[in-house]
Amino acid sequence: MRVVVGVSGGIAAYKVAHLVRFFKELGHSVKVIPTQTSLNFVGAATWEALSGQPVSTSVFDAVDEVQHVRIGQEADLIVIAPATADIVARIAAGRTDDLLTATVLTATCPIVVAPAMHTEMWNNPATAANVATLRARGFHVMDPAVGRLTGKDSGAGRLPEPQDIGAFALDIVGRTKDLAGMHVVISAGGTREPLDPVRYLGNHSSGLQGTSLARAALERGARVTLVAASMTAPVPGNVTVVPAGSALELRERMLELKQDADVIIMTAAVADFRPAHYADAKIKKADGSDELTISLVKNPDILKELTSARRESGQIIVGFAAETGDSQGDVLYHGRNKALRKGADLLVVNEVGEAKGFGTADNSVVILDNEGEPLGETSGTKLEVAHAILDQVARIAAR
Numbered sequence: 343m344r345v346v347v348g349v350s351g352g353i354a355a356y357k358v359a360h361l362v363r364f365f366k367e368l369g370h371s372v373k374v375i376p377t378q379t380s381l382n383f384v385g386a387a388t389w390e391a392l393s394g395q396p397v398s399t400s401v402f403d404a405v406d407e408v409q410h411v412r413i414g415q416e417a418d419l420i421v422i423a424p425a426t427a428d429i430v431a432r433i434a435a436g437r438t439d440d441l442l443t444a445t446v447l448t449a450t451c452p453i454v455v456a457p458a459m460h461t462e463m464w465n466n467p468a469t470a471a472n473v474a475t476l477r478a479r480g481f482h483v484m485d486p487a488v489g490r491l492t493g494k495d496s497g498a499g500r501l502p503e504p505q506d507i508g509a510f511a512l513d514i515v516g517r518t519k520d521l522a523g524m525h526v527v528i529s530a531g532g533t534r535e536p537l538d539p540v541r542y543l544g545n546h547s548s549g550l551q552g553t554s555l556a557r558a559a560l561e562r563g564a565r566v567t568l569v570a571a572s573m574t575a576p577v578p579g580n581v582t583v584v585p586a587g588s589a590l591e592l593r594e595r596m597l598e599l600k601q602d603a604d605v606i607i608m609t610a611a612v613a614d615f616r617p618a619h620y621a622d623a624k625i626k627k628a629d630g631s632d633e634l635t636i637s638l639v640k641n642p643d644i645l646k647e648l649t650s651a652r653r654e655s656g657q658i659i660v661g662f663a664a665e666t667g668d669s670q671g672d673v674l675y676h677g678r679n680k681a682l683r684k685g686a687d688l689l690v691v692n693e694v695g696e697a698k699g700f701g702t703a704d705n706s707v708v709i710l711d712n713e714g715e716p717l718g719e720t721s722g723t724k725l726e727v728a729h730a731i732l733d734q735v736a737r738i739a740a741r
């Protein structure tokens with residue numbers, strides 16, 4: 343395996359010599375890319391001797407080999423350790439001002455980030471936002487260890503132990519390619535139901551659970567198509583994106599793709615109703631009336647349609663259920679009923695409400711089988727939840 347170890351300018355850089363050793367002793371090829379400032383802590387000679395490969399920090403070294411794109415394209419794993427607040431910020435901003443950041447921007451392999459910085463920097467809202475951005479994009483950002491820092495202080499911000507970083511990274515790349523050869527079609531985002539040429543009815547879906555599923559399916563070897571309604575979450579590279587605006591458009595796109603899909607996952611927040619009439623011209627305020635009544639008609643239930651006309655050879659269909667619970671029953675009660683009604687192989691139930699589900703980085707779900715029986719409960723980042731869902735998909739596919 344080709345491992346790139348990115349070293350940024352923190353005192354913990356000296357510990358990363360053991361990480362390079364760890365990968366080398368397992369027989370992997372290691373390319374170390376330090377930032378210029380990190381050379382104040384550990385010099386290039388150390389990295390060259392340990393890795394057995396030349397070291398450069400700039401995109402202007404070995405220009406004929408087009409290093410700034412080649413290294414990232416060819417890497418099987420990138421580990422950035424220590425990751426300072428500065429490198430986290432530069433990567434989150436998509437900058438390419440040295441060889442390490444250029445490599446990160448061209449890479450399609452898993453990227454592990456092991457932060458090390460003072461507690462104040464780790465807790466600063468700017469760093470927290472950058473870390474959240476990286477996690478949302480699928481970077482595997484470890485939590486820093488808690489303990490003694492460089493000076494007299496101690497707290498969160500210590501570099502995790504090199505063997506822990508190594509083991510964490512190998513776990514991620516070692517994930518079995520259990521969806522290899524499968525085509526996974528995922529709908530994501532919220533539909534927009536047009537009212538007139540400038541207005542629509544919509545919802546708060548960010549699309550993040552859908553894009554996280556897309557990333558997780560790619561990591562497990564699948565070919566992925568994302569049918570994207572309105573969404574703000576960034577789409578991972580290597581995914582075929584098919585845009586869809588309204589529920590009716592989303593239905594068309596899903597029906598077109600259905601025959602070629604081994605797995606269908608409906609994360610999209612599909613509007614249950616659409617305006618009964620589309621006004622060709624902008625709706626104006628009527629004189630003398632303070633009210634406007636909009637008639638709505640029901641949209642087709644796309645998930646139900648997909649499960650009732652399944653492709654003949656095995657197809658796994660996963661639905662989502664966003665529930666708040668009400669006087670009739672709790673979230674799981676409604677989830678169970680929905681599982682029986684929708685006919686999907688799996689139904690992922692999550693509780694929504696203010697600051698829950700929509701737009702948040704984390705999710706907490708219960709996965710039900712086709713009879714509404716709980717298979718397990720999972721919480722964590724949306725990428726972790728995505729893998730838990732795909733564990734169940736892979737289990738059904740292996741039957």
Ligand code: CTP
Nearest residue numbers: 608609610612641642643644645661662663664
């Ligand atoms: N869904 C769909 N077509 C619709 C509405 C929802 O395919 N017209 C899909 C969603 O993508 C999701 C699942 O059905 O996978 C459940 O969505 P949800 O909004 O929770 O359920 P509803 O069918 O709208 O049921 P209810 O109104 O009773 O909550």
